[in-house]
Amino acid sequence: MTEIIDRADVALILADPRFLVPEADAAASTPFERFRADVSRFSNGATHDARRRRLESMLAGIELAALARTAASLTRSALEAEPASPVATIARHVPVTALGRQLGFRHAESLPPLVAAIADAYASGRATDAAAADAATVRLLDAAPGADASDDALLVQLLVQAHAATGALVERAMQRLAASGPVSPSTHEVLTATLRDDSPVAMTRRVATGQPEHASTPDVEPGALLVLRLDGPDRDAAGDRPPRTLAFGAGHRGCPAPHHALAIAVAIVEELRRAEARARIDRTTHKETIDVDAR
Ligand code: HEM
Known part of the structure; x- marks a missing residue:
């Protein structure tokens, strides 16, 4: 290596x-391994190109504004239900549920734990709990609204690809904001800096x-x-030239959904920032009330 x-x-x-991607085993028969063999991510050549075109048309069917509204509303609901919800919980649930709803999955709110059960093993194909990965794959494919089994696999692929990367972008952006000084950057600035300096996807693989x-x-x-x-x-980076951003990959296999990822991430981060600002005001008002009462 x-x-x-x-x-x-x-x-x-x-x-x-x-430079090709390492391929999944096309003869695989267990549900999780079969799923990896049916997606674009682990295929090359004409098979990859055809699956990629299908994914792009699925993504084109999602209205970005509606996706952002769904992500914002899910974040607000999570914060209403549990005001102290950890950022990590929201970051790991909202992207998949929002996408699942926009793509027409059944029971979209039940999808995040199923996606989480296969997300770690997705890149390598090595599942620590193969039975759990198979069971989650079967349930995800059952919930997918595709016209046929090939579409179902590609629809589930969209959820799996979105899950950890979008969640990590949100979490790292919130950490950056927490560490920023008195003048906070805009949400767009913080997401751009996170993608450039703290890539949510650290690496990928190719075979020469x-x-x-x-x-x-x-x-x-x-x-x-x-x-x-x-x-x-x-x-190539120099004083006035920042390092290039490769967070979404590049070339004909680069992420087909950077706009979807950003629509979701902006919506979540903005809602989290609003909730933090409200909590700050509440704390200040509460403290002033106590100060007045104590006089
Ligand atoms: C911040 C969030 C995201 C990051 C950083 C990210 C990053 C990446 C990267 C680096 C690749 C290319 C891997 C390679 O070349 O080997 C990729 C591929 C892919 N991403 Fe994303 N992604 C994100 C969100 C999403 C979302 C939200 C979706 C779906 C809605 C998505 C769907 C895909 C798909 C389908 C591929 C495979 C493309 C292909 O096989 O040609 N990604 N992503």
Whole structure:
């Protein structure tokens, strides 16, 4: 395994079609392994292109404003039900439920724990609890509203891809805001900085099938498994030039849903900030009341 750290090198490899993703086992028969074999993320060539086109048309059917309204309303409901809800809980529930609703899944609010049960094993295919991963996969596919089994797998893929990455973006943005000084950045600024400096997805993988197309791409052995860091240094960055953002990947396999991810993240972060501001005002008013009463 070779690790490529510099973002300049990683960007060249992501743009080079001779670097493929490690494929899922096309002959797999257990539900979770079958699911991995049916999605775009672990397929190459014409199969990937066809699945990717289908995913893009599914994503195009989602109205971003409606997605954002759903994410905001779910965040408000979670805070009303439990004002001290940890950010992590909201960040892990709202993206999947909001997307599930917009995509037409049945029982969207029951989806986050099912997605969480397969999210960790999704990238590698190695589930610590294979029976739990299979059971969650079956329930997710049952709840999907696709016209056929292939569409169901792609719809579930959208939820799984969204889950940890969007949740991590929200959590890290809130941590950044908590650490910011008296002048807080705007929500857009904090999300942009988080994506650039604290990539929610730290790395991805490729397999080299030949020498790189671009002369300056690092030399790699054909067949080598490469770990590509999306959060490494960037040799092209300089004083007035920030490092390039690779959080959403790049090239023909880059994330097809950055606008969806941002619509959800902005909605959640704005609601969390509003709730914090209200809590601050309540605390100040409460303290002033006590001060007045004590006089
Ligand atoms: C902050 C949130 C997100 C981040 C940082 C992120 C990041 C990424 C990255 C880095 C990849 C490419 C992996 C590679 O090249 O090997 C990717 C692929 C993908 N993402 Fe996202 N993603 C996010 C949210 C979402 C959301 C909300 C959705 C769905 C609505 C989504 C759907 C997908 C899909 C379907 C792919 C696979 C594309 C393909 O196989 O060609 N992502 N994402």
